[in-house]
Amino acid sequence: MTQILQLLMHPLVHLLVALIALLTFIALNGLILVYVERKVAGFIQRRPGPFEVGPHGLLQPLADALKLVGKQLVMPREADRILFWAAPLLSFTPVAICLLPIPFGPHLLGLNVNLGVLLVLAFSGLNVLALCLAGWGSNNKYALLGAARAVAQSVAYEIPLLLSVLCVAFTCGSLNFVDITASQTTHGLLSWNVFSQPLAFLIFFVSALAETNRAPFDLPEAESELTAGFHTEYSGMGFGLFFLAEYSYMIVVCAVASVLFLGGWSGPFFSGHWWMLGKIYALILIMMWFRWTYPRVRFDQLLNICWKWLIPLSLINLLGTALIINLVR
């Protein structure tokens, strides 16, 4: 009995359980977010959204998922077979690892690592490689253009994202998500980093929109210009994985934003995973609200926003933070 318990307490078992739980969460979350996105789009355009499958269209995402699973996988002629099929897998698999070091509750944590922030940033960077491979391997000009855009956009926006994360790391003195959350529980609401680093939060959120290719920065898959951008040639679950990955990365960036800036699982009245989930989904709703409000920016505007505004502002913010921390100490 004790041996079994010991086996269950083994860190690898813990990791395995966490990974399976996270993958379940990701799949479920994909279904929920598809439904919510379509409902939000509908309500903003004053129509009911999906309504026919199940009560209030609740089963619509399930029907869509089944349709995607059942579809034939087609590969274009003269496409690069290995790269073409590796891309969707490479896009989707790092997601679970990105969610591992994030504390969803005081004890709800997959992996407690010192460099959690770095881990998330490194693995989420793999997504751009996947988009690049998808575009390159498709043997399609739209896909290639979409991939080129994805790379330029991600490389540009990763800089302000990292700089704004650094500001938080400076103030908390740690790159561990658990420590960062703990440092925001001292004085209740007011100790949340969003109040001490409002500019960093804004820059982080805008960069996160661009990193996840969400509107108004959805240029890699701009329908009106590039049919579907990097995933033009993907059908069935090839497309499904990209789709799932996009929604999962939304969860990742929103979870990171809530831990870094909004106090993670801590909150007034009661603390725990419900606060964390509430914050994540509130941020996602704001992302959706943005998508159905703003038109897509032009490519030069996209890069101008980054290089002329976000990077200088985040640099100034970082220097200011460093100076203040030095003075306080």
Add this chain to the structure above:
Amino acid sequence: MATIQKTLKGLWSLIVGLKVTGKEFCRPWITVHYPRQEVTNLDSYRGHIDLVPVSANPLKPLCIVCRRCEEICPSGCIHIEGHMPGEEKEAPVRQLLLISNVLLPHSAAREPVCATDKTLRVLDGFTLNYNLCSLCGLCVQNCPVSSLTFSQDVYLAGASRKDFELDLLQRLKGRAGSAKLKHAA
């Protein structure tokens, strides 16, 4: 300084945009669940043409069989059959043709016969091939007795072309029948 001012103005416009969509989000939807509900604002809808009955008898159309609509239709989708009272139904078209002082296209091809008598012709059939109709409305505009109107049949659907070859006289009778039923109810 001007750039900063422009940027601040741009940022403010982003918030205004969010306010607009946020407000719309909270308001009730304006579309209807079609098969279960239908829209009610069809007054201005102009579908295919329909015959207008005389006010005293809902079964009898106002049409005087002048064939102006048949003549003016650019798509040739109207076909009218009629006869003089007391004559056989198969009377030749020429005798029934009533050409007004307006010169209609193709009218030269037929022998223009001006009807001087005021005898009312009897309408035997009025068919519309809606497959060909371009909804230009010339027939409705040119009907001298306003016997034609636009229907509000917005949910017209069919599985074959035959379904859109409409017998307007039959439709008129059908409408009269359903109106009678409604009245009785």
